[in-house]
Amino acid sequence: MRKKLLPALVCLLLLTGCGENPINAKFDGEIAAFCENVSAIGSKIDAIQVEAEENSIRYATSDLLSYLDEMEIEFMKFANIDFPEEYDYLEDLADEAGRYMEEAAASYHKAYEDGFHQEMEEYARENYVRACKRMQVILAHLRGENTEEREPD
Numbered sequence: 001m002r003k004k005l006l007p008a009l010v011c012l013l014l015l016t017g018c019g020e021n022p023i024n025a026k027f028d029g030e031i032a033a034f035c036e037n038v039s040a041i042g043s044k045i046d047a048i049q050v051e052a053e054e055n056s057i058r059y060a061t062s063d064l065l066s067y068l069d070e071m072e073i074e075f076m077k078f079a080n081i082d083f084p085e086e087y088d089y090l091e092d093l094a095d096e097a098g099r100y101m102e103e104a105a106a107s108y109h110k111a112y113e114d115g116f117h118q119e120m121e122e123y124a125r126e127n128y129v130r131a132c133k134r135m136q137v138i139l140a141h142l143r144g145e146n147t148e149e150r151e152p153d
């Protein structure tokens with residue numbers, strides 16, 4: 001009897017992570033990875049140097065668009081995370097954030113690739129802000145913070 005109980009107990013401990021729910025642990029890891037990746041991309045964007053020369057502007061624009069594409073990928077991966085049951089209500093907000101970032105990245109490309117289009121850049125920025133606002137609300141909910149003043153428009 002003891003020999004049968006020991007493997008079952010070991011399996012149970014492995015599945016629960018010594019008291020930690022494996023679904024929540026996976027989710028926490030995905031959230032942490034998202035935050036780290038987006039932060040790293042944000043740092044790259046902040047580090048872009050633009051000189052007055054045309055080549056510098058072209059390279060800076062190319063870098064920016066590339067980083068925004070990376071950001072879009074991260075937001076889309078986040079939108080596809082399977083939220084634990086207690087956070088299911090946040091999945092639609094994550095999907096919205098992904099769609100807004102997708103639209104932002106596409107619009108930034110349109111704003112910069114064939115000359116500069118200020119209206120398109122403003123539209124892109126609005127979508128970028130909406131995506132980030134939704135992420136802030138999601139992360140605040142996950143931390144258990146009051147989000148009334150942060151609710152997205």
